[in-house]
Amino acid sequence: VGNAVAGSGCISYGFPGFNPSAFSNNTGHSNSLGVAVKGGLSKPVSDVTLWQISHIGLWGFSGTDDPTLRNIRMADVKFGLVWFGIGPSPIPHTVRLQTVHVQDSLFLGWSASNPCSGEQVGILLPVFGNQG
Numbered sequence: 342v343g344n345a346v347a348g349s350g351c352i353s354y355g356f357p358g359f360n361p362s363a364f365s366n367n368t369g370h371s372n373s374l375g376v377a378v379k380g381g382l383s384k385p386v387s388d389v390t391l392w393q394i395s396h397i398g399l400w401g402f403s404g405t406d407d408p409t410l411r412n413i414r415m416a417d418v419k420f421g422l423v424w425f426g427i428g429p430s431p432i433p434h435t436v437r438l439q440t441v442h443v444q445d446s447l448f449l450g451w452s453a454s455n456p457c458s459g460e461q462v463g464i465l466l467p468v469f470g471n472q473g
Contacts, residue, residue, distance in 0.1 A: 342367045346367075359378045371387070374396055386411070388466045391415045398422060408424070408442070417449070417451050419459075419462070422449040427471065428469050428471050
């Protein structure tokens with residue numbers, strides 16, 4: 342709670358399992374990856390500020406059908422949000438609805454103080470794979 346990570350050269354915050362009750366009011370900047378979340382999400386990923394991230398702001402990989410990302414603020418990030426999900430097995434032709442909810446968040450391509458140029462993307466469409 343209330344942490345700041347700068348210049349680590351890699352990941353600001355990485356979680357193999359995510360406990361949102363212990364993650365709020367955090368900041369990360371000048372890293373290659375802002376926040377990496379892997380695993381099931383029972384509560385939203387929220388309240389994080391990221392800037393000057395050279396690659397991906399928020400990377401997620403989850404088997405949760407409807408993860409929520411709330412109150413995320415990013416600026417000067419090459420790829421703001423990249424999310425991957427795991428769906429059901431295609432062998433029995435099972436289908437289920439999967440969505441990624443982004444609420445009350447800001448994705449700013451680049452600010453006037455960022456010397457970086459080139460293409461920047463706020464949100465990439467989620468990619469869903471299967472268990473088969």
